[in-house]
Amino acid sequence: MTAVAPTTPRTGPEPMAVALVVVLNSLMVVLDTTIVHIAIGTLAQEFHAPLTTIQWVTTGYVLGLVTIIPITAWAVGRFGTRRLYLTAIAFFVIGSALCGLAWDVWSLVAFRVLQGLGGGMLMPVGMTIVMRAAGSGANGRLMSTLGIPPLIGPLLGPILGGFLVDGASWRWIFLINVPVGLCGWLLAARTLPADPARSRRRLDxxxxxxxxxxxxxxxxxxxxxxxxxxxxxxxxxxxxxxxxxxxxxxLIQLRLFFRRRLAAAAGTLTLVPAAYFGSMTILPLYYQVVRGESAAMTGMLGIPQVLAVGLTMQVATRLVDRVPPGRVVALGTVVAPAGVLLFLFQVSADVPYWRLMAAMAVMGVGIGMTLMPSMAAGTRGLSHDEAPAASTGLMIIQQVAVATGTAVLAARLNHEVLGRIPGVRDLDQAFALPASAAPLLADAFRSTYLWVAVIMAAALLPALFLPRSRPSGGDLVERS
Missing domain, CATH: 1.10.287 (Helix Hairpins)
Known part of the structure; x- marks a missing residue:
């Protein structure tokens, strides 16, 4: 008869309680990220700034993320997860409060960087906390709670942001984080287990x-x-x-990216996020500048696209366990630009909204088939020690692409608008143009979205180098 080791009674907090605290704080971060897209036009009018300047409100936040993500693993080992997590919430809440009090566009950008430093730590450290709380008995229900924020945040964020901008002030898209973040901090301080510092690894x-x-x-x-x-x-x-x-x-293990599948994933996660998230910044401007819609209405018009991304991502992430990821991603890099082409061939000053929403939903399906499956394909087969470094590298590459794509597409749209309408120097002036200028403005968006389609279509090339057959048992760990 086999002896059974005695079970050690659990002395720490319940794993589900820990997971729910992490989900609350993560949802706050995801909501804030998506809320800002709706407010770009309002901020341009408020600060009388061109689009190339206003886009730094988004880019500054991403710069904060890029700065903090590569040092998070070092900081966890140096300070412990609980202390680092509480510090991250504090950074995010203080940054949010300062954003709500910003007096000009560059002060807002600076405070968004501070927000990004906090937001960039919350997600990975929160995941580490949940995995440690679950221990070897981790179950799907517990881990699946971590998927709630990325699934519902992009859906609720634009709607909430629209109502805040229309009904109160742009400042409330940031100030609302203060009471929520304080509650999250108190719950985390009470619930999360303390853990000792574990490492003295040097920081680059x-x-x-x-x-x-x-x-x-x-x-x-x-x-x-x-x-x-x-x-x-x-x-x-x-x-x-x-x-x-x-x-x-x-800081980043770039030597890992000499491997074909990881390099292919990096190429895909450079081009697709650059085009997709860059387009997410300028799409609300079409509805607000060309069609004269409110921020709240703009948020609701984006629902089909966000739903398509979220639902397809859930299906595709599970599908790559049974279907070669290279096939899923390659198909996604065809579907996504096809949706963009459907959009730009129809976009005008008076096209019915349902046609544009249908086109954006098609793009969303392609994006959902691309992002997470590319990450899974790139890191599959790596050793236990290599996988975290590769995941961090891919995450940083993706965020760099988002920052660059947002900035370049914003500059492109600004150039297209100024080239078509003499006398307009800044984006905020476009809001005051007569209705007769709407066709010219729509044409500027059409030309800009052609760039989106081209960048997305270019991702097919690296996607073709992702694995297109299921790995055999002996290939579970990739060799360099």
Whole structure:
């Protein structure tokens, strides 16, 4: 008869209670990220700023994410998950309060960076906390709770943001985080278990000092800041790459990306997010500037697209366990640009909304088939030690692509508008144009979305290099 080891009684908090606290705080972050898209037009009018400047409200937040994500694993080992998680909530709440009190566009951008530092830590540290709380007895129901924020946040965020902007003030899209975040902080302080610091691994400070300033300089140069900024950003980026390839403990393990499937995933997760999230920033402007819709109505018009992304992502993420991920992703990189083409061939000053929403839903299906399956395909077969570094690298690449795509498409739309309507210098002036200018404005959006379609279609090339057959038992761990 086999002896059974005695069961150690659980002394910590219930795993589901821990998961629910993490979900509450994660939902706050996801809602805030999607709320801001609806308010871009309002912010342009409030601060009398061109689109190339206003887009930094989004890009600044992403820069905060890019800065903090690669040091999160080091910080967890250095300070412990509970202490780091409470610090992240505090950063996010303080950043939100300061955003709501911003006095000009650049103060808002600076405070959005602070928000991004907190938001960038909350998601990965929260996942680590839940996995540790679950222990070896982790079950699907518990882990599936972590999928709630990304599923419902993009759906509720634009609607909530629209009503806040129309019914109160743009400041409330940030100030609403303060009471929610304080409740989240108190619940986390009471519920989350304490854990000791576990590691004294060195932080690649030089790599950190090269990454974010280089990215900021490059984006600023590409959006009209001048060739000097573009060159400076490119040089800093090149030095960062050399550092990452030659250093003993680099900020990002770029050497892993010499492997074909990981490089293919990185290429796909550069092009698709750049086009998709960049288009998410300018689409609300079409409804508000060309069609004269309110922020609340704009949020509701985006529901079919968000639903299509969320539902398809749930199906596709499960599908890649049975179907080669390369086939799913390749199909997604065809469907997504097809939806964009349907949109731009129809977009005008008076096209029925249902036709545009149907086209965006088609794009959403393609996006849902692409993002998470690409991540899964890239990290599948890696060793236990390599997978976290690869996932972090892919996450950073995706966020860099989002920042760059948002900035470039915003600059493109601004250029298209200024080229068609003489006398208009800033986006806020477009809101005051007569109805006769609507066809010209719609044409500017049509030309900009052609860029979206081309960038998305280009992702088919790296997607074709993802695995197109199911791995055999001996290939579960990829060899370099």
């Amino acid at each position: 400070v030089l790599g950190l000092l090269l990454l974010s300033p280089g990215l900021a300089s490059l984006i600023y140069g590409l959006t009209g800041g001048g060739a000097a900024f573009t060159v400076a950003g490119a040089v800093l980026g090149a030095v960062f790459v050399v550092r990452a390839l030659t250093g003993e403990e680099p």
